[in-house]
Amino acid sequence: MTPPVLEVRGITKRFPGVLANDKVNLILRKGQVLGLLGENGAGKSTLMNMIYGLYKPDEGEILVNGAPVDIAGPKDAIELGIGMVHQHFQLVDVLTVTENVMLGNETVSGPFLRRDTARREIQQLSQEYGLDVDPDALISDLPVGIQQRVEIIKALYRQADILILDEPTAVLTPQETLGLFKIMRALLDRGVSIIFISHKLKEVLEICDDVIVLRRGAVAGQADPKESTEQSLASLMVGRDVILEVDKAEAKPGDEILNVVNLHVHDDRGLPAVEGLNFGLQRGEILGVAGVQGNGQTELVEALTGMRAVEDGRIFIKGVDMAGASPRNVTELGVGHVPEDRQRDGLVGGFTVMRNLVLCTYYQDAFANSIVVDDRAIADNARQLVQQYDVRPPIINNIASGLSGGNQQKVIVAREFSRDADLLIASQPTRGLDVGSIEFIHRQIIRMRDAGAGILLVSSELDEVLSLADRVAVMFEGEIIDILPIAEADRDTVGLRMAGVREQGLDSEMNTVGATGGQCLRDP
Amino acid sequence: MSLASKAKSGRRLAFKLTRKRVIAVVLLALGAFIFIESGRLDSELVTTLTFEPRPTGERPAVADMPVQTSSYLLVIGLLFIVSGALNLYDFQLARWRRISLALLALCGALFIPTVIIAAAAGNDTNLTTIVAESLRLATPLAIGAFAGIWCERAGVVNIAIEGMMLFAACFGFTTLFFLRGTPLPLETAQLLAVVIGVLAGGLIALLHGWLSITFRTDQIVSGTVINILAVGVTSFVRREYLLSTEAGAAKLGNFAIPILSDLPLVGEAIFTNQPIFFMMFVMLAFTHIVMFYTRWGLRTRAVGEHPHAADTLGINVNRTRWINVFISGMIAGLAGAWFSLEATGSFNDGMTRGAGFIALAAMIFGKWTPIGAFGAALLFGFSDSLGIRLQMVGVGFPVQFLQMVPYAVTLVVLAGFIGRASPPKAVGQPYMKE
Numbered sequence: 001m002t003p004p005v006l007e008v009r010g011i012t013k014r015f016p017g018v019l020a021n022d023k024v025n026l027i028l029r030k031g032q033v034l035g036l037l038g039e040n041g042a043g044k045s046t047l048m049n050m051i052y053g054l055y056k057p058d059e060g061e062i063l064v065n066g067a068p069v070d071i072a073g074p075k076d077a078i079e080l081g082i083g084m085v086h087q088h089f090q091l092v093d094v095l096t097v098t099e100n101v102m103l104g105n106e107t108v109s110g111p112f113l114r115r116d117t118a119r120r121e122i123q124q125l126s127q128e129y130g131l132d133v134d135p136d137a138l139i140s141d142l143p144v145g146i147q148q149r150v151e152i153i154k155a156l157y158r159q160a161d162i163l164i165l166d167e168p169t170a171v172l173t174p175q176e177t178l179g180l181f182k183i184m185r186a187l188l189d190r191g192v193s194i195i196f197i198s199h200k201l202k203e204v205l206e207i208c209d210d211v212i213v214l215r216r217g218a219v220a221g222q223a224d225p226k227e228s229t230e231q232s233l234a235s236l237m238v239g240r241d242v243i244l245e246v247d248k249a250e251a252k253p254g255d256e257i258l259n260v261v262n263l264h265v266h267d268d269r270g271l272p273a274v275e276g277l278n279f280g281l282q283r284g285e286i287l288g289v290a291g292v293q294g295n296g297q298t299e300l301v302e303a304l305t306g307m308r309a310v311e312d313g314r315i316f317i318k319g320v321d322m323a324g325a326s327p328r329n330v331t332e333l334g335v336g337h338v339p340e341d342r343q344r345d346g347l348v349g350g351f352t353v354m355r356n357l358v359l360c361t362y363y364q365d366a367f368a369n370s371i372v373v374d375d376r377a378i379a380d381n382a383r384q385l386v387q388q389y390d391v392r393p394p395i396i397n398n399i400a401s402g403l404s405g406g407n408q409q410k411v412i413v414a415r416e417f418s419r420d421a422d423l424l425i426a427s428q429p430t431r432g433l434d435v436g437s438i439e440f441i442h443r444q445i446i447r448m449r450d451a452g453a454g455i456l457l458v459s460s461e462l463d464e465v466l467s468l469a470d471r472v473a474v475m476f477e478g479e480i481i482d483i484l485p486i487a488e489a490d491r492d493t494v495g496l497r498m499a500g501v502r503e504q505g506l507d508s509e510m511n512t513v514g515a516t517g518g519q520c521l522r523d524p
Numbered sequence: 525m526s527l528a529s530k531a532k533s534g535r536r537l538a539f540k541l542t543r544k545r546v547i548a549v550v551l552l553a554l555g556a557f558i559f560i561e562s563g564r565l566d567s568e569l570v571t572t573l574t575f576e577p578r579p580t581g582e583r584p585a586v587a588d589m590p591v592q593t594s595s596y597l598l599v600i601g602l603l604f605i606v607s608g609a610l611n612l613y614d615f616q617l618a619r620w621r622r623i624s625l626a627l628l629a630l631c632g633a634l635f636i637p638t639v640i641i642a643a644a645a646g647n648d649t650n651l652t653t654i655v656a657e658s659l660r661l662a663t664p665l666a667i668g669a670f671a672g673i674w675c676e677r678a679g680v681v682n683i684a685i686e687g688m689m690l691f692a693a694c695f696g697f698t699t700l701f702f703l704r705g706t707p708l709p710l711e712t713a714q715l716l717a718v719v720i721g722v723l724a725g726g727l728i729a730l731l732h733g734w735l736s737i738t739f740r741t742d743q744i745v746s747g748t749v750i751n752i753l754a755v756g757v758t759s760f761v762r763r764e765y766l767l768s769t770e771a772g773a774a775k776l777g778n779f780a781i782p783i784l785s786d787l788p789l790v791g792e793a794i795f796t797n798q799p800i801f802f803m804m805f806v807m808l809a810f811t812h813i814v815m816f817y818t819r820w821g822l823r824t825r826a827v828g829e830h831p832h833a834a835d836t837l838g839i840n841v842n843r844t845r846w847i848n849v850f851i852s853g854m855i856a857g858l859a860g861a862w863f864s865l866e867a868t869g870s871f872n873d874g875m876t877r878g879a880g881f882i883a884l885a886a887m888i889f890g891k892w893t894p895i896g897a898f899g900a901a902l903l904f905g906f907s908d909s910l911g912i913r914l915q916m917v918g919v920g921f922p923v924q925f926l927q928m929v930p931y932a933v934t935l936v937v938l939a940g941f942i943g944r945a946s947p948p949k950a951v952g953q954p955y956m957k958e
Contacts, residue, residue, distance in 0.1 A: 054836065054957075075838030090833035092826045093949070103826050104837030106819045113819055154837075 002030040004066070005193050006051070006082075006162050011060035013046055018393065020046040022218040023060070028162065028193050033184065035208035035225070036197045037237050039434040040406030041392055043217040044197050045087065048164050051195075052084040053077040064162070078105075083155025084164040089147050093140040097133055097150050098122060101157050118157075125156050129186045145176035152183065163187065164195045169203055170405075170432035173293055173460055181207055199434040201230040213237050238436040248446045251470040254283035257423050257454035258304075263313035263323075265296070265303040273299035275478040277313070283422070286445065286455040288469025289480075292498055293460045296478040298340055301427045301458055305337045306330040307345070317423060331360045336421030338412055338429045340458070342405070346412040349401030353391065354382035356400045357415050389414035390440065406437040417444050424448055427458040442468060462494060476500045544628075548611035551631060555604025558638070562597035569593040569646040575789055593645045600638050607631050636906065643914055654909055656793040662898075662905025663804045663866075664689065664876075667859035668883025669890065669897035670811045675729075675852035676892060677815060678845045679828035679950040683747035684732050685856045686880025687754030688725040692860025694758035696721025697871040700773050701766060714776055718800070718861045725857020726850050728754070733849040737842050740954035751880075759873045772870035776800065800866045803858060804898075811894040824848055828948035831955040841955045859883070892947060 006028040013021040020043045028034045038044045049055045051062060053071040061068050064080045071077050077084070091100050102118040122135040131149045139147060148168060155163055165184075169177045184194060184207060198204050204211055204225065211223040213236045221236045234242040258281040267273035274296045281287045291297055302308035304315060306327040315323045317333055331337075339345035347356050358367050358378050367377050382396040391403070391410045400408060409429070416424065426445065430438040445468060449455050459465050465472055472489040473480045474497035482497045573589040607627035615621045640649060668685050675682035700717035708716075728750055735746040776798045784795040815821040823844055826834040831841045859879075864871045882904055889903075890896025911924075 052836070073838060074836050078838055084836070086836065090830070090836045092830045092833055094829055095822075095826065099822055100833075103822060103834065104839050106822060108819050111818045111820070113817055113822060 002032065004028060005030050005064065006195075007063040007066075008047070008051065009061050009063065011047065011050060011057045011062070013043075013050060013055060013057050019217050021050070021057075022216075024214070024217075024219055026212050026219070028195055029209075030193050031188055031191050032209040033188065033194045033196050033207055035204040035211040036195055036214065037199075037201075037204060037211060037233060038214035038220075039237060039436050040199075040404040042214040042237075042434075044214055045166055046217075047214070048084065048166055048195065048197065051077065052082060052164065078158050078160070081159060081161045082164070083158060083160025083162070085148065085151040085155065085166060085168060087166040087170065089144075089151055091139045091147055091150060093138075095139060096135070097137050097139065097142075097153075098135045100139060100150060101135075101154050105158055121157060122153055125153050128190075129156070129183055131183060144171045145173070145179065148172070148180070149183070152187075156187075161191060162193050162195075164197075166197045167199070167432065168196070169198055169200060174462070175292075177203065199432070201233045201435065204233065205230065215239055234435045237434065242435055242439055244435070244439070246442050246446065246467045248468075249450065251285045251449065253285045253470075254452060256280050257283050257318060258456065259314075259316040260304075261314040261316070263300070263303065263315065264311040265299045265308055266311055267299055272311075273478055274303065277478075277480055279473060279480055279483065281423070281454045281456055283452050283454045284449060285470045286449050286457055286468055288465035288472045289456065289458040289475055290462055290465045290472055290494055290498060291460070291475035295475045297427070297458045297460075297475055299478075300475070301337075301340065301425055301456075304330075304425055304456070305335065305339075328360075334420075334422040336416035336419055336424040336453075338409075338416055338424075338426040340427035340431075342408055342412055343401070347400045347408055349399070351400055352397050353386065353400055353403070353411055354379055354396040356411055357382045357385055357396075359415065361419065385414040385418055388418075389444075406433045409433055409441070410437065413441055413444060417448060420451075421448070422453050424453050424455045425458075426455065428460065429457070430459075430461070430464060462491065462498075466491065466494070474498055544611055547628065548608045551604050551608030551611070551628070553608075555601050555606075555608055557601075558597050558604060558642075559601030561642075562594050562601055565594040565597065565645060567592075567594045571596075571641045571644050571646065572648045573641075574648050574650045575652050588648075591641055593641060596641055597638070600634060603627075603634070604631055639910065643910070649913070652789055652793045654906070654913065656790075657909035657912070658902060658906040659794065659804075660797070660801060660905070661908040662901040663801050664859040664862045664879050665883045665886050665904050666804050666898050666901035667800075667807055667862070668856060668880055669887040669901055670807045670894055671725075671852045671856035671859065672884055672887040673811055673815070673892055673894060673897060674824075674848050674855060676887070676951050677828045677948055678824045678848035679831060679948055679953065679955070680733075680736060680845055680849050681743040681747065681952045682732070682849070682852055682856075683744060683881075683884060684728070684750035685859075685883055686876055686878065687747070687751035688728050688853050688856035689860030689863065689876045689880050690754040690758050690874070691728050692721035692725040692857035693862075693864040693875060694761055694871055695724040696857075696861040697773070697864035698761060698765060700865065704773065710774060711777070714774070714865065717865055718776075718858070721861035721865065722854045722857040725860060726854040729849050729853020729856070732853070733846050736954065737845050737849070740956065743952050743954075755874060758871075762871055762873060766871055772868065775869040776866045798866045800858060800862045807855060807858070808894055808898050815894065825948070827955075828950055831950050831953075835955075835957065845955070856880070888947075 004027045008024060008026045011021050011024045012019075024043075024047055026034065026036075036044050036047075046055065050057045051071070053073045053076050056072070062071060063069065064082070069076070069080060071080070092103070095103070098115050098119045101122055102113070102115075107114040107117040119135045122133065125131065126133045126135075129152075131153060133146060133149050133153060139150065142150070148171070152163070168180060172180060184196075187194065196204070196208060205228065208225050211225055211228065211233065213220045213223065213233065215237065220239065223233060223236065230244060231242070234244060260277050260279050263274055263277040264272065265274035277300065279287070289297055289300070299308060303310050303323075306322070306325050306329065310323040313323060314321050317330070317335060320333065322330055322333065343349060348359065355362075355378065358381065361367060362373055362378070367374055367381070379396060385391075386394045386396055389410045391407050391414065400411060403411070413429070424445070429445070430441055433441070445455060445457070457465065457468055466486070466489060469489075470486055471483055472486060472494060473483045474494060475481070476498065477500065481500070481502050484493065569592075571591045571593050573591060575588070607624065607630070610624040611628055615624065640651075640654065668689060671685050671688070672682050696717045699720040700713055703713035703716060706713070732746055732750055735741040735749070736743040778796055778798055779802065780796040781802070785791045787795065815824065823834065823839050827839065827841050827844045834844075835841050860876065863875050863879075868875070883901070886900035886904060887897045889900035890898065
């Protein structure tokens, strides 16, 4: 066993009204990956922020290479060789990769920046670890996967040998995650030790040498990944048995609630993103939309919910053509929407939980007369929903942006699901959430379905689509290239469709287009 | 299926009112106006562009340029119409798009000469003087805009430039006034006065920093407080101590830059000038180099865009902001000293007359870059000097209209060519560690 490089002993941290960390101990050994598991709000990020010097612990001590250290700020942590990739990237959008990497640790000659020296070093690191980052690119032009690599380079540039990755895979596509693992293995080979925070049990089992589970701020247990299963880790994390499989009855499809005909939508740059979609959705069924991100799913959902202009085509909801209608019209027709980017489209970050819970209904009779809103009714509504949907902490006057991602999502789900919508459009509803929350949201989706709502589930997590959906539509380059009943949708087939491979056995492109096109039009 | 539907969606594309089309429409209207006006002008009218101030009768080093006003305007009008029309159409071919854009740029470049020629129809107009005068009048605006850049790039809004200028103008002049009785030579006294003005600006900036950084007061409120305070304090000081000096003191003297001042044309008009005028160029270079080529500039920009990111790298956000706000105040002080010490040699109530706000506008027009802000300040300076010039020449209609034109054009051109200006992301937000 290699010697410990980082040790945390009896760390306690209190915030007003919350015990965020309670006598936490952990040991990270040289060249190993320590997995840190826990639900949203279990205190993982708080603990890491203390190691990185952003918070000061109230009690306990931190040892680096066996010696107790006092970390007063990030500067001290950096000097001790600790690097951290935050959950929300700490990158300045308008600066280049080089500038971001050198910031705070600039190479200079006299008063002037020496960008070339830093650039060379970045290129070298980039090559050594297979990071493939262009040092002159602007951060705002880079996809998140690459931005994450820039964060890793930032740490390596400062000679970090202890690397904290705070939920690095939450924002990544499955392919990008594989890339990250490759990079992590290269780092381990060169003696870097890593703390890996994640919700995804499969990933933790795959990459970690040791696992610590936090629950409500305290260490709930330690596990050896070689002897653990997803089931055992999930139970440890939540504190009870968790059903990872979704338990649902056969769908009982009813009337058609959504019918999309020849839909064309453009993306932000004005280029075609959705090109001639045709599909229908019935009450009481879940239509899963699978596909690698960026194949038009975002634009499709935005067009359906009135957030994006429709270039051509029709969207019949309950038989009414809603193409080009306003979001409020769509909402009032009985459509619930769980948006992909919860912070941008789902919540008003600066508002309280209570107000966020009535964002689509505040003007209606239940919450307002003609002029003033009825704060008491809004508060009552909020108290009930917060209980029912298990938002933590259950304080309705909290500012939404202060909640953890999982709890923000619960607020949105509570708002959209409590309106008894007939059509629910959920985009990446469980991104970045822990198993407990995922289980909860999945059960709510099934409940809505069984109550007779039609559900359009867009997700880039193939597992999620396959376990929830009754039919699976695969989007590729703005088109639905296949719609499969769930019985025929096995991982391999859907995976192939997601990669753009159409009907097997047909070589001619024309035939393929004809076949899928016909199927889409006549479906079901 | 996909091919057919693509074609269909292409056909359904509605006519979109893009930014370029708005400009094209404005150009069309302008071209039509110029075209019609040119027909009404007397074809005998000639505008003579001169380049050198000279006594009458002497042969100039650079020949005068007579321009036949009506035919010049006719051509310009047609050019505007053609380029407006071309830009209305969305060309598929890259070459045609490039041609139409180049025409648009040409129209933009020709606009100011056109205003000059049209305004001075039938008279002589001296281009060198106009340029020199524009630069001179742009001095406080440009320096004020640089002050704004220092502050806002670090994430602190500075609408107090006006107040800082006024304080500096007042205290700089008061210093000079009290030093008049001492045996100090005039140049030394003037230098001291400028230094005190600069420090006064810096001191007021410290108040801004104290309110908005330490106490996290809203930065707009803090700036407004300073602007109001400046009006009160300076007029009080004037009433109490300066009333006897209405006659004024000596203005800052001219410097001649060696070698450059021997150049023909510009040597006299531009390179023999007063010190704060030259400081404008020094500050331009200084601000640009610090912001984009030094460690301090990189940190400043990071703090203004994403202070938390800077914090996680061990940069002290509030300290960085404090220092930048102080520097900003001193630069604003220099701009203020221009009014009382360089331009007039006296102090009057509210003598900055909103220049601080125009400087702010120049900063925004220049997209928070020193070079852009300088260009914008020049445009405003040109507009001012044009107004003065036209009043002297005496044109047939209210000069205010011609004075307005460059501003209006700037708005359109900026909206079209440069797009929406986006400020540093964290500007206006106090930083608090979690």
